Amino acid sequence: MKIKHYTAGTLQEAMVKVKNDLGRDAVILHTRRFKQGGIFGFFGKDLFEVTATLEAKVPSAGTGPKRETAPGLPNNRASALEAEMSQLRQAVEAALLTQHLPKERTNSKLKDLLLRNDVEPLVADKLLQDVLRQVPGGTDTPEARHCLEQRLCQCLSRTEGIKLAGGKPKNVALLGPTGVGKTTTIAKLAANFTLIEEKRVALITADTYRIAAVEQLKTYGEIIGVPVEVVFTREELADALARHADKDLILIDTAGSSPRNDKQVQELACLLADLPDLEKHLVISATTKPRDAMDIIARFAPREGAYKLIITKVDESDTLGAIVNIMYNTQGVLSYVTKGQSVPDDIELADAQKLAALILREQNYA
Ligand SMILES: Nc1nc2c(ncn2[C@@H]2O[C@H](COP(=O)(O)OP(=O)(O)OP(=O)(O)O)[C@@H](O)[C@H]2O)c(=O)[nH]1
Ligand SMILES: [Mg+2]
Structure with a gap:
């Protein structure tokens, strides 16, 4: 029996060498992983060695003529080894098959x-x-x-912007990680609803972590001509909402929180819990890595379907696949897409057809 050894950086590569040299009838006798080089066993390179032969066909257990037990091995140990080899062979063949799919x-x-x-x-x-x-x-x-x-x-078809309630204010809170564009988006929405749709709008900010955050929203409020309230607690937020019961739309800005900061996420959830008719819009930047985006959704909006999504900074991302990943993997509803820093222009209702066409043409909003 002619036995040959094949070495490569991965088991798959070693198996490809076996198949190329011995063909599909090769019998795998042994595989091992070992280190090459390095000092005292450290820093070495991982290598895989496959020992194979062509001649010794191992009959499968229970079929064919009764085979002789390998010398020195009890019968049950030999069949255990045989089963193991057969499993290994199947696994390797499956791996090779996917490698060579059409x-x-x-x-x-x-x-x-x-x-x-x-x-x-x-x-x-x-x-x-x-x-x-x-x-x-x-x-x-x-x-x-x-x-x-x-x-x-x-x-991408689950899309819906802010639908005003008619007769009572629509309460909308924007939440999400830091710096994704929550405050700027609130300014864009406030300006559009006030100046174009001629609705009565009030702004409330619960972002009291930074003085600059309050000033930022107050400045937008002054320019657009809408009142701005600052609240520190749940009770103050409920009072502020009650004070603006005559408005069509109340937009609530919140402090950006890291999805990894449990305390911040919990505080935000408590602040917004049980507020009547509150619609939450989770704000995610199009530049967010896919895995991080799913993490953000899991942390900020654990209840499926109970939130809308605003995707910001699509102008800063070369690709729009992040939106596809989010929409494929969640039950969220897309509300708006923002495409620049300019208030009030750089915002539009999410449009599934436009997004799909941009993806297929490999274009973005820039
Ligand atoms: N390119 C681009 N920049 C944007 C967009 N939206 C917001 N920005 C910019 O992003 C930066 C952060 O925006 P903010 O609105 O302050 O973000 P935020 O989420 O409120 O930030 P925090 O309150 O600190 O959590 C600003 O420089 C904005 O001008 C957008 O759609 N495209
Ligand atoms: Mg902000």
């Missing part, structure tokens, strides 16, 4: 496009699977592209 499935132009847009690989795969179900001919056709656009639209 290009169409793993590397289509549409998938590349989604990945370039920072859509997470898993989300991209799921979207393309849906496309393939409707257009079985493959993903690199105009039909598939059209179908993907529709699928993206569907994924």
Whole structure:
């Protein structure tokens, strides 16, 4: 029996060497991981060695002629080893299979496009699977592209801005991490509802962590011509809301909190808990890393569907995939997209068709 050893940086690479050299009938006899180089076993490079042969076919347990037990090994130990080898072989073959899937499935132009847009690989795969179900001919056709656009639209279709209540004030609080644009967005909304829709608006800020934050909102209030209240407690917030019962819209600014700071997140939740008819809009920057965005949503809006999402700074991000990831993975409703620092211009209602088209054309709002 001719036994050969194959070494590589990963087990998969070593197995590819085995398959290339011995073909698919290679029998794996042994695998091991070892370190090369380094000092006293430290800092060495991890390597994998696969020992394989072509000639000694190991019959599978329970089938074929009765085989002889390997010398020195009791019967049950030999079959345990055999089972282990068979499992290893199956695992390696499965790994090799995914490595050599037809290009169409793993590397289509549409998938590349989604990945370039920072859509997470898993989300991209799921979207393309849906496309393939409707257009079985493959993903690199105009039909598939059209179908993907529709699928993206569907994924982004939960959109709704602020709907005024009529007869009583609509209370809207913006919350989210620091510096994402909460106060600027409140100014944009206040200006649009006051100057364009001619509604009565009041602003309340609960961001008393920084003097500058209060001054920032007061300045916007003066320019737009709307009253601004500063509150420190839940009771003061409830009183301020009651004082503006004659308004159409009351926008509440909150202090930015780190999602990792439990105390801040808890304080914010307490401040806003049980307020009548309060609509919460979670503000997330389009530049946020996908994993961080999911973390922010989990921390600030743990109850699914109980919040709307404002995506800010889309002008600062090259890609819009972050919005797809969030909408695919949550039940949130998109309300607004902000696209610059200019008040009141740089805000618009979230529009699923526009977002889907921008993603497919690899364009952004800038
Ligand atoms: N490019 C860009 N900048 C924005 C946008 N929205 C806000 N900004 C800028 O982001 C910075 C922070 O905005 P703020 O509104 O103060 O953010 P915030 O979330 O209230 O910040 P904290 O109150 O400190 O948590 C400012 O320089 C804004 O002009 C946007 O859509 N695009
Ligand atoms: Mg602020």
